[in-house]
Amino acid sequence: MADPPLHTTRVKLLTVIAEAVLEDRLIRDVKRLGARGFTRSAVTGEGSRGRRVGDVEGANVRLECLVSEEVAERILAELSASYFEHYAAVAFVEDVSVVRGEKYI
Amino acid sequence: MADPPLHTTRVKLLTVIAEAVLEDRLIRDVKRLGARGFTRSAVTGEGSRGRRVGDVEGANVRLECLVSEEVAERILAELSASYFEHYAAVAFVEDVSVVRGEKYI
Amino acid sequence: MADPPLHTTRVKLLTVIAEAVLEDRLIRDVKRLGARGFTRSAVTGEGSRGRRVGDVEGANVRLECLVSEEVAERILAELSASYFEHYAAVAFVEDVSVVRGEKYI
């Protein structure tokens, strides 16, 4: 991978997509486990538990957190333990270069 | 790139942004070509075919699929062939580390 | 990182998340600095400047641009100089493989 752009830091971008009923819990969890912020959007989707669209079926929520590697691992571990068995949920991590990286770590 | 976090698998995250009128077709296509799920959100945008905002101009849809490398390539090839000439569309692929990766491959 | 899929080009995906009041300015800026297109979505979030949800508190906007490395750096530099001190804003860059890459560079 090429060098990160000037003045940027490598951090992890953790994305969680889960059923909307979990929204408050997930936000509480990621903050407790060290995320300094998050971005949230409303999405719909389909996975192993079928379609999730609309208010009655229950839509999904998408949370993105810029975090350090340790925090990312901690959040993934906790989410796996708490939600992945019974709830519709997906989580993945990637590398990004962020401006003012010290804010997120 | 650093090691993937514990208990995660490297998969491809394929993102397609296209005019909303294609939504049903795209979903049908990615499923047929091997995607086990997808996440969908409503977006707007601008590209070589001009602005796309609102109901009349036709908004865009954004589909994300966690897939294996082969499936990603297959989908990209099919989309290029079917839609990229006449429709507003963009597609890109990146590497992510996902929990419970076996679900997506 | 694995080889990019066939017929794809490596470009940068630049994501900016900022308070919605900046939307028009940001779009003007990224286009002026060389982005050939962008995708926009409405998000909410929380960061060092507190919660941002809803019309009165002011929601956030999320802009994604596929750009060359130089353009990405130029945009990051300009955003840092113009907005990061006084406005709620986050920006990060990652590598993606895009179909028909010549359109974006």
Next chain:
Amino acid sequence: MELLQTNLLTPVVLAFVLGAIAARVGSDLRLPDPIYATLSIYLVFAIGLKGGASLSQSSLSEVALPGVAALLLGCATPVWCYALLRRTADLSREDAAALAAHYGSISIVTFMAGIAYLDSIQVEYEGFVPAFAAMLEVPGIAVALFLARRGSGKSSREGLIETLTGRSIVLLTGGLVIGLLSGPEGVEKVSAFFIDPFQGVLALFLLEMGRVASSRLGDLRQSGAVLMAFAIIGPAFHGLLGVALGWLTGLSEGGSFALGILSASASYIAAPAAVRLSLPEANPSVYLTPVLAVTFPFNLTLGIPLFHTFARWFHG
């Protein structure tokens, strides 16, 4: 038969049918999510306001007895549902409790369709009946969650708090209190928005509910005959019980009918949210499919004239 036709050929019921047909033929017709959410805020708040204004005109003695009956019904319904489902339908403890929560709680939209029916045949009812909706909604869910958790050591506190602070309860009780405090003259000032267009808004909402219900039809096959039978016999029995209790506690024909349809209705907003949080092991298609694809349409089309027939028997 005539009651059936009167009920079926109203815009409210026909809009539901249209929504279902549209979904069947693959139409893109659907209400955007924010609109769906807003219409349900509107409907629940409006029914609360109306009930509250009427409550402010009623004496405690009229209200108390049927109110206690509603409360008892709310507590008892999930108990027998749970027991019955565990025994006959071969469901896990969590699935049985989840269904009990849904049938113990209520659907305010089903109730509204019943009220719209009464209005259209010009049968009077005690205006304070919507207040009973608040009394039936919470206990049904609470008791069912308690049944599931009994002995498991886990708590269902979060699900319960979610229910109590959920928008349906807050808006219904809030609307009741506002209607009570501002009285008929106060509610009069907002009636051009909250009262007059009510039936039309309900029709628009049911257009969307038709789509939702029909999209569940595909899952019906997996549900098994016992569950299907329960999804019709259960509400029919709860409706009969509600009508009977209304009659016993002094409600009019219209009021008994209203308590009947309320009792027969099964929740598809408050209960699913609470169950999802507190009983994640329960399988959503076990509880949502019968409620949405069978009970809701049954009550809307056949249940309403059926419970009116019951009410006529008792009051006849």
Next chain:
Amino acid sequence: MELLQTNLLTPVVLAFVLGAIAARVGSDLRLPDPIYATLSIYLVFAIGLKGGASLSQSSLSEVALPGVAALLLGCATPVWCYALLRRTADLSREDAAALAAHYGSISIVTFMAGIAYLDSIQVEYEGFVPAFAAMLEVPGIAVALFLARRGSGKSSREGLIETLTGRSIVLLTGGLVIGLLSGPEGVEKVSAFFIDPFQGVLALFLLEMGRVASSRLGDLRQSGAVLMAFAIIGPAFHGLLGVALGWLTGLSEGGSFALGILSASASYIAAPAAVRLSLPEANPSVYLTPVLAVTFPFNLTLGIPLFHTFARWFHG
């Protein structure tokens, strides 16, 4: 002249102008997408309900003749549009067919503005005219897609199915059937929501249409003079034809006007969606710009009084 002023100084038309001005000066005024979608659901369903209730009062003999005329008009319009545009405007087969689909189909909102105008000058019209909208909408698109595909071997099935199950057709015919089944008394119950506020909702919707139309103005220069002329002369001619057919088939002055404005209107919802799916080679700015930036405002402002003048001539 006086008719022109009567039409221009209504809130409905002025709201359109306000929306256009707001967009010009760069205002952030715009209706959120879910609201735009819902208002169009509301408007189409409401016009269907009203038409259906009126249809239930009409005899087949009154309706049949003008209905057949509407159907013929729907089939014939795209044919001459296509032939003309291929010859004069130097368009590709796909672009010409796309435009033919738009001008062959109809805009229910333009029609509603015409009805609002009739109401405001208190001219009666046959209430069943909205039923003709359903007859004009589909054939226009179907014939045009067929013209484009003729001999190319490709099918336009998907685009056609999309049109038939699209929300405008489903809601319009659904509303008509519901109005027909529940009759005037049924529709009366929802009139405080679907009938009385209609013109106000239309004004709000046109506020947004003004913005959309004005945002297309910039593309006008690229469109060429022939296309611009077509965007005015085409609808003027279709309007005249509609009025004449109405008069011939026994409609009143108001009814002939209503068929005229319907025929003059060009689709900007159903046709673009169908064309985008079935004729992706056609260039959206070739068809959307004339329809939205020229024909729609023309019909709304000048077309309405013009077609009313035509109707007065015929009906003497």
Next chain:
Amino acid sequence: MELLQTNLLTPVVLAFVLGAIAARVGSDLRLPDPIYATLSIYLVFAIGLKGGASLSQSSLSEVALPGVAALLLGCATPVWCYALLRRTADLSREDAAALAAHYGSISIVTFMAGIAYLDSIQVEYEGFVPAFAAMLEVPGIAVALFLARRGSGKSSREGLIETLTGRSIVLLTGGLVIGLLSGPEGVEKVSAFFIDPFQGVLALFLLEMGRVASSRLGDLRQSGAVLMAFAIIGPAFHGLLGVALGWLTGLSEGGSFALGILSASASYIAAPAAVRLSLPEANPSVYLTPVLAVTFPFNLTLGIPLFHTFARWFHG
């Protein structure tokens, strides 16, 4: 005291309280953003239409004098707010100017609640008073931005253009002009949508405002006593001034009250947007918290009866 009770026990004010309570107990009750945006479009446009129709019936001589007074008030208010806050509250130049912009501008929703109060106690007022809202909104912001930029060399052009083309100004003046051009008969045609349901829509909107205001309560502690005092004394004084000027310039009791509540109100839509763009150095919680968590609820609950009392004194 009696006026207070009359004001507090209306659905409009109670809905605000319900929204605040719902947020306190952690309910998920909230209006989706697109609905919030649409309701505010509706409310501002509706008040403009109504004011415009009334303006078309008024003579220039009635309107001119109070209009000039409103304009002066709009220009002068930010000046003294700025001077006072710089001296007493230890605020930076930017923070002081930001607050001055908010208190110099107006809240159309607060004004509407005042009008709803007048309607409910059946006190007449000059229907053209909404036109003054347009005169008060812009100068307040413009003067404050100028104060902040004076000598700094930076321009506040963008913020000002943003204000002038912002949807509140465009809709208010657009509505006024449409009301003026189409007159009472024109507005009559859309009154079932824009006039009759107005108070109900306002109640629904205030449900959401209650949530927003209450979510700001937590920041109050950081705001300091001086700011809190200003958030009450400022509007009380501006209200008194508005009533006095109304009385001096020949408005009736109701009209003076209306000018008073308008003057007392503080902006939470136009001003924050302009300030955010032109004075990014100003801290949003310095200006939003007093406006939303103190002044808005104060005006809504206590301010309305207080300014009515003032108006009675002057006209008594």
